[in-house]
Amino acid sequence: MYDLAVLGGGSGGLSVARAAAQIGAKVALIEKHHLGGECTLSACVPSKALVQAARVAHLVRTSDRFGVKTAPADVDFAAVMNRIRAVVADFAGDGSGESLRARGIDVYRGSAAFTAYDTVLFDGKTRIEAERFVIATGSRPAIPHIPGLADVGYLTNVSVWELTERPSTLIVLGAGPNGVEFAQAFARLGVHVKLLADSDRILPGEDPEVSELVRSHLDAEGLVVKTGVELTRVFLRDGQKVVAFRDRVTKDTFEAAGTHILVSTGRLPNIEGLNLDVVGVHADPEHGIHVDEHLQTNANRIYAIGDVLHRHDFTHAAEREAAVVFQNAVLRIPKKVDYTALPWATFVDPEVATVGLTESVAKERHPDALVLRARYDELDRARIDGRTEGFAKVVATPAGKVLGATVVGEDASMVLQEFVVAMEHGLTLADIARTVHTYPTYAGLARKVANQYSATRLGGGFVQSALKWFLGYRPRPDAAGEAARMTQAATTEEGSGHGH
DSSP states (O other), X not given: OEEEEEEOOSHHHHHHHHHHHHTTOXXXXXXXXXXXXXXXXXXXXXXXXXXXXXXXXXXXXXXXGGTOOXXXXXXXXXXXXHHHHHHHHHHHHHTOHHHHHHTTEEEEESOEEEEETTEEEEXXXXXXXXXXXXXXXXXXXXXXXXXXXXXHOOBOTTGGGGOOSOOSEEEEEXXXXXXXXXXXXXXXXXXXXXXXXXXXXXXXXXXXXXXXXXXXXXXXXXXXXXXXXXXEEEXXXXXXXXXXXXXXXXXXXXXXXXXXXEEOSOEEEOOTTSOGGGXXXXXXXXXXXXXXXXXXXXXXXXXEOGGGGOSOOOHHHHHHHHHHHIIIIIIOOOOOOOOTTOEEEEOSSSOEEEEEOXXXXXHHHOTTOEEEEEEGGGOHHHHHHTOOOOEEEEEEOTTOBEEEEEEESTTXXXXXXXXXXXXXXXXXXXXXXXXXXXXXXXXXXXXXXXXXXXXXXXXXXXXXXXXXXHSOOOOOGGGHHHHHHHTSSOOOOTTSSOOO
């Protein structure tokens, strides 16, 4: 009998299997398709390789603004896709069956179905018994029920990597993070892109200001973006795939024609065939497996992590959940999962990164919350690089505890990490303000926000009274920010003109 059996060889499943094997547990890993999971094979890794190729093409195309004259960008689409496949193959090798077996993990390639709380049937014939189970079977693209779509044919984040020739026109269905990333990347590689979404705005899970800024960039780059629409049917006409849709408000009808359709309208958890009813595990085909705060299912020896939960479909979320389950299922040390400081990013240009509460939610829960902002055009490094569009918005308690943050602009995901660390470890904006920041970097944006917070404290009653009565100073309200900056530990300051 195994100490632990993991169903699914994606990021989360591999993480918990490796950790358990490392301390000497007897581990079985069962994967129905390919080791490495969605992130490695068809999501994070290939999509970011595509985004990078598109970014390079865009940089070449716009290089004259830096005084660099180049020939027009000549995109070899087949070469781009070949490089992406090579990158994926390199990553997939890190999680191969051979490397896992070398770690002491028994790898089974096939399907598994529960027959009892301590047993699964592998490929319908081999019994695999274990003390504890972790379900990490991931998710798959959710295909909308649009008449004619299946007949006409479409691409998903799985099949799109099989393209060898550049589409002339691509219709992207869905304006969430994946849809927007694909739309902009393909457009920058020379594809005419039309983005259709039923949501009222692109990136509907982000702050409305973020959606507006990113939308303006997509418009400027020539993408056709239609939001708030209802897709009614898909059909062929003159060799083109045509998507008919209507405006949800006006009911006006329109059509979008193209050579290819890419569906990016969400995900569904992979729970089919697991026979979960036999062991009393509650699961929903749309909403995933139900778990408690310890990531334990209704069956006390069975846990679930990753996309199959349909909570936070991020690789880093699955890895955090794997760490929690490792403690609960393997070490038997009770540990609760906490998503408070779970960040996420959309690798569009300008990049978007978010953690915690949005401004509206924070204000609902904390009426006295502070909203602090800093703009990229105030940042020396952004001005040097010519990347001045964007902003950081942070919501915090009066004591400086970070409740949430959103950054949109160059290196947004890196800038955000300071606020993530603060939330994770109980640091405040005052702590960030007291931290030395290398000049000139985009990290200076976090310090600017933190200095704004310090200015609100310096301008408060007690400090201002002390300056007046003990030192004879009468601070001007408009000078509070500079005074706050200078009261921090001596550092090489943003805007000082010094550094390397």
